[in-house]
Amino acid sequence: xxxxxxxxxxxxxxxxxxxxxxxxxxxxxxxxxxxxxxxxxxxxxxxxxxxxxxxxxxxxxxxxxxxxxxxxxxxxxxxxxxxxxxxxxxxxxxxxxxxxxxxxxxxxxxxxxxxxxxxxxxxxxxxxxxxxxxxxxxxxxxxxxxxxxxxxxxxxxxxxxxxxxxxxxxxxxxxxxxxxxxxxxxxxxxxxxxxxxxxxxxxxxxxxxxxxxxxxxxxxxxxxxxxxxxxxxxxxxxxxxxxxxxxxxxxxxxxxxxxxxxxxxxxxxxxxxxxxxxxxxxxxxxxxxxxxxxxxxxxxxxxxxxxxxxxxxxxxxxxxxxxxxxxxxxxxxxxxxxxxxxxxxxxxxxxxxx
Amino acid sequence: xxxxxxxxxxxxxxxxxxxxxxxxxxxxxxxxxxxxxxxxxxxxxxxxxxxxxxxxxxxxxxxxxxxxxxxxxxxxxxxxxxxxxxxxxxxxxxxxxxxxxxxxxxxxxxxxxxxxxxxxxxxxxxxxxxxxxxxxxxxxxxxxxxxxxxxxxxxxxxxxxxxxxxxxxxxxxxxxxxxxxxxxxxxxxxxxxxxxxxxxxxxxxxxxxxxxxxxxxxxxxxxxxxxxxxxxxxxxxxxxxxxxxxxxxxxxxxxxxxxxxxxxxxxxxxxxxxxxxxxxxxxxxxxxxxxxxxxxxxxxxxxxxxxxxxxxxxxxxxxxx
Numbered sequence: 001x002x003x004x005x006x007x008x009x010x011x012x013x014x015x016x017x018x019x020x021x022x023x024x025x026x027x028x029x030x031x032x033x034x035x036x037x038x039x040x041x042x043x044x045x046x047x048x049x050x051x052x053x054x055x056x057x058x059x060x061x062x063x064x065x066x067x068x069x070x071x072x073x074x075x076x077x078x079x080x081x082x083x084x085x086x087x088x089x090x091x092x093x094x095x096x097x098x099x100x101x102x103x104x105x106x107x108x109x110x111x112x113x114x115x116x117x118x119x120x121x122x123x124x125x126x127x128x129x130x131x132x133x134x135x136x137x138x139x140x141x142x143x144x145x146x147x148x149x150x151x152x153x154x155x156x157x158x159x160x161x162x163x164x165x166x167x168x169x170x171x172x173x174x175x176x177x178x179x180x181x182x183x184x185x186x187x188x189x190x191x192x193x194x195x196x197x198x199x200x201x202x203x204x205x206x207x208x209x210x211x212x213x214x215x216x217x218x219x220x221x222x223x224x225x226x227x228x229x230x231x232x233x234x235x236x237x238x239x240x241x242x243x244x245x246x247x248x249x250x251x252x253x254x255x256x257x258x259x260x261x262x263x264x265x266x267x268x269x270x271x272x273x274x275x276x277x278x279x280x281x282x283x284x285x286x287x288x289x290x291x292x293x294x295x296x297x298x299x300x301x302x303x304x305x306x307x308x309x310x311x312x313x314x315x316x317x318x319x320x321x322x323x324x325x326x327x328x329x330x331x332x333x334x335x336x337x338x339x340x341x342x343x344x345x346x347x348x349x350x351x352x353x354x
Numbered sequence: 355x356x357x358x359x360x361x362x363x364x365x366x367x368x369x370x371x372x373x374x375x376x377x378x379x380x381x382x383x384x385x386x387x388x389x390x391x392x393x394x395x396x397x398x399x400x401x402x403x404x405x406x407x408x409x410x411x412x413x414x415x416x417x418x419x420x421x422x423x424x425x426x427x428x429x430x431x432x433x434x435x436x437x438x439x440x441x442x443x444x445x446x447x448x449x450x451x452x453x454x455x456x457x458x459x460x461x462x463x464x465x466x467x468x469x470x471x472x473x474x475x476x477x478x479x480x481x482x483x484x485x486x487x488x489x490x491x492x493x494x495x496x497x498x499x500x501x502x503x504x505x506x507x508x509x510x511x512x513x514x515x516x517x518x519x520x521x522x523x524x525x526x527x528x529x530x531x532x533x534x535x536x537x538x539x540x541x542x543x544x545x546x547x548x549x550x551x552x553x554x555x556x557x558x559x560x561x562x563x564x565x566x567x568x569x570x571x572x573x574x575x576x577x578x579x580x581x582x583x584x585x586x587x588x589x590x591x592x593x594x595x596x597x598x599x600x601x602x603x604x605x606x607x608x609x610x611x612x613x614x615x616x617x618x619x620x621x622x623x624x625x626x627x628x629x630x631x632x633x634x635x636x637x638x639x640x641x642x643x644x645x646x647x648x649x650x651x652x653x654x655x656x657x658x659x660x661x662x663x664x665x666x667x668x669x670x671x672x673x674x675x
Contacts (some may be wrong), residue, residue, distance in 0.1 A: 052566050073572035085567035089585040089668040098581070099571035130668040146571075 002063035002076075002153040002186060003028045004049065010057035011044055011210075018044050019210045021058065026203075031180050031187045035197040036207035036233070043158055045207070046190045050079050050156050062153055078147035079156040082163065084139045086131040086146075093118075093127040096145045117148040120179070137168045144179065155180075157189040161196065173199055194234050198222070206230050228348035231276050231341060237305065239341070240315040242275040246342070251275045255311035257290035260337040273351060276341030279305070282317035285334025294329045308333065411642035418636040429643035439644065442615075442622040445534065447651075449623060450603045453541045457598060458591075460542070461549030466579070468550065469557045479554070486547035494611030497540045501526035530620030533613055537621050540608055545601070549594055556590035557583065589669070596659030603651060624648050 004026040011019040019041040026032050034042040047053040049060055051072030059066050067075050078099075086095050094101075096117055097110040105113075118124045121141045131139055140160060147155055157176070161169045177200050180187055191197055197204045198218045205215040206229070214221060214230045225231035231239045244253040247270070251261045259275060283289075292310040299305075299322075306317045306325060310333060317333060325331060342351040378384050412429055416422025433439045468479055485493065500507055509523045518524065526532050560583060568582050606625040609615065615622035615630060622630070624644055632641015 050566075050570060052569070072570050077570065079567070079570050081563045081567060083561065083563055085561065085563040087564060087568075087582060098568070102572045102577060102581075132668065146567075150571075 003030075004154055004186060004188065005061040006045070006049070006058070007061070008058040009045065009048065009055060009060060011041070011048060011053065012056045017210065019056075022207070022210070022212050023058075024205050024212065024215065026186060026188065029184045029186055031177075031189065031200060031202045032205060033189045033191060033197040033201035033203070034205045034207055035191055035194055036213075038192060039209075040207040041210040042190045042192075042207050046079075046156055046158055046188060049154070049188060050077055051075050076150075076153045077156055078150040078152040078154075079158065080140075080143045080147055080160045082159040084131075084143040084160075084163075086139055086142055088131050091128050091130055092123060092134070092142050092145075095131065095142055096149045098146070099150050113149050113151075114145075117145045120148060120182070121145050136164050137172060140164065140172060141175075144176070148179075148183070153186065155185050155187040157187065159191055160189075161191070162193070169196075176200065195236060198234065204234075206233060208233075224350075225341070226350050228274065228276070228343045231343070231350075235278055237279045237316045237318065239276050239278050241343070242277070242310070242313055242315070243272070243345070244275060245270055245272050249337075251340075251342070253290070253311040253313070257311040259290055259335055259340070260288070261340060261342065262337045272345040274343040274345055274348070276343060277315075277335050278339070279316045279318040280320075281335055281339045282315070282319075282333050283336065284319070284323070284331060286332050289332030289334035292331055292333045294325045294327055294331060296327060297325050306331075408642045409646055411639055412646040414639045416638040416642075418633075418638060422639050425639070429640050430647070432640070433643055433647065438619050438622065439627065439647075441619060442624050442627040442644075443647070445621065446603060446623045446648075449534075449538055449541070449605075450599060453538050453545065453602050454595065454599050456538075456542050457545040457549050457602075458595060461546050461594075462553055462591075464546065464550040465553035465557055466583075468554050479551070482550055483547045485544050486551075490544065490607040491611045493544060494540065494608050497536065497543075498527075498612050501536045503528055527613060528617055530617055533617055533621050537609055537612055540612060541602060541605060544608065545598060548601075549598055552594045553587065553590065556587050556594075560586050592659055596655060599655045599658075600652060603655065604648065 004024075006022060006024040006026070008021045008023050009019060010017065010021050022041075022045060024032070024034075034045060036042050044053060048055050049062075051067065051070065055068050059068060061067065062075055062077070087098065090098065093111075093114050096114045100110045100113060114127070115124075118127055121144060123138070123141055123145055126134060126138060126142075131142065134142065140163075143160070160176075161172050164172060173196060176189075180200075189196075189200065201218055203215060204218055204221055206213045206221065208229050213233075214226050216224075218234075221230060221234050225234060225239075228241065232241070242251075242253055242259070244251050246252075246261065247258075249261055250258045251273070252258055253275075259277070261275075290310060292308040292315070294306055294308050295314065296307040297304060298307070303318050303320050304323060304325075306319065306323075308315055308317060308331065315333075323331075343349065344351055372380075411422060413424055413426060414422025415425050415428070464482060468475070468482065472478055499505060503523060503525050506524065506526055509518070509526075512518045512524070513520050524532070526536055564582050564586075565578055568578050573581065604625055605623055606629065609621055609623055609626045610629070613621045615626045619627075624647065628641045628644035628648075630641075631644060632638050635641070
């Protein structure tokens with residue numbers, strides 16, 4: 001096991017710069033998730049750690065060794081690909097033991113390691129099958145088995161769950177997390193799914209357009225996003241953003257409705273700003289709440305999602321308790337001033353959080 | 355089962371028993387037969403009839419202008435003792451074996467080369483196809499000049515480089531062994547593009563992530579080829595080599611345009627010998643017998659492909675869930 005240190009890494013394909021100086025320290029044994037929308041450079045960064053892409057600038061170190069010019073096979077990493085990349089002409093056992101075979105390990109040693117990995121992943125009965133004869137989830141596990149057999153310093157996962165159906169994805173999520181708790185191998189995991197990031201990571205790195213927007217513990221990002229991008233990306237349904245301006249202890253929307261606000265920076269009074277509130281932080285406040293019109297009601301069983309028009313802007317509110325709203329009905333929405341966010345209208349940076 | 359389930363029960367019981375003609379019109383099995391009939395007619399007319407006719411003629415002493423008499427295996431008995439035929443047979447086998455093996459080796463190498471990211475990739479790929487596009491006779495004529503005894507550009511080059519003496523040019527087309535090498539060389543030149551382009555198509559179906567996975571697993575370039583590329587390519591290799599062997603074994607144009615089987619029948623393939631004896635010589639029966647003698651070898655090649663093309667165990671059982 002080893003730490004991974006990404007220092008001011010840059011990547012360009014020809015004249016197109018993809019990654020503009022990214023620094024991410026990853027501690028030994030940490031589970032780090034790189035998350036961001038498509039095209040943000042997260043997969044490219046992972047492939048640079050693996051050695052599948054050249055590093056245009058900066059340094060990547062695994063352990064104490066800078067690996068910029070170290071070929072992939074000497075980096076002692078194992079990678080799980082999005083399409084699993086199982087060798088179709090090899091059995092499960094041969095797939096898992098391939099790396100050992102290339103290292104000229106004894107057949108008995110290969111068998112023992114494959115068997116151990118198969119036990120960890122519950123693949124014992126499938127060792128003689130070919131990849132085509134497996135279901136998606138089983139293939140996924142074989143791909144992980146291939147990584148475990150290597151006993152590498154670092155695991156790299158490139159969107160490993162995106163080819164699975166929703167139910168299996170949740171199950172595999174748990175399985176990967178369990179596996180990490182058991183093996184304690186440093187892991188870098190790439191996904192575009194913020195729920196995967198939230199549920200699995202020790203540390204989330206939110207990337208966007210080739211830079212790191214913010215990194216930190218999942219709940220820290222959730223509670224203290226430093227800008228509108230992170231605020232909108234983490235959390236589902238996404239945070240509501242409302243335009244308006246600050247007026248002392250409250251926020252005045254463009255149409256005049258008022259929402260409570262914590263301590264706003266004094267200088268920012270009367271300047272245009274963006275008010276951020278997560279759907280689950282709306283509450284029904286029949287005395288002081290702002291009036292909103294219900295547009296759509298979506299019960300999911302455990303909660304209800306209400307799409308409402310608040311002062312001309314559509315917002316989503318989520319309530320744990322059951323309300324019998326009808327479309328067109330007027331409700332009064334309030335917020336808890338302790339969980340509101342405030343962003344600069346121009347830069348999108350967080351002004352204050354209360 | 356499905357048919358029974360799909361067929362709707364009649365709205366009311368039929369008034370009369372369906373006649374045989376009704377059966378022919380509506381019965382699904384017969385309908386299938388009707389639809390196949392045109393294709394079958396074509397096959398019979400252009401495939402079965404000529405083959406049958408050839409087979410029949412090989413058992414007769416037919417000559418041009420004279421209907422043959424059945425002579426049993428006499429033609430074949432004659433052929434076995436005919437040194438020209440035996441020589442053509444042996445040369446055909448050597449020709450096929452050497453040419454196919456070299457074509458495969460170079461074709462595979464070219465395919466692997468072209469599968470890399472090269473500058474002007476599309477252009478280079480189309481250049482590789484040129485030998486395949488040039489009409490056979492045209493390329494044969496070109497080779498004829500290249501290896502002409504007096505005007506050979508190769509001889510000229512060697513003389514200029516001082517490797518051989520001007521007074522003793524290489525008798526490319528006149529020496530039996532050299533002539534054999536020359537026609538094999540020409541066949542290889544023509545056949546490579548087909549193999550290279552087909553194998554290239556096969557290579558492109560191999561997911562790049564497999565190579566990446568193998569590279570991370572520690573595979574060298576050679577191991578990548580040995581353990582990933584080659585096994586995944588075997589199905590397409592089987593197809594391509596079957597075709598290549600069939601084409602090479604039955605080659606006619608190239609030989610005929612370059613050497614007509616000479617010198618001293620050294621470069622006769624069975625196809626050219628058959629043509630010479632049957633059409634030019636007028637001994638249709640004997641020519642047919644030579645042609646029919648090729649069939650067992652071609653069947654063997656097809657059997658080879660039959661087993662080569664069987665779906666491998668790892669290709670079975672697609673399951674997409």
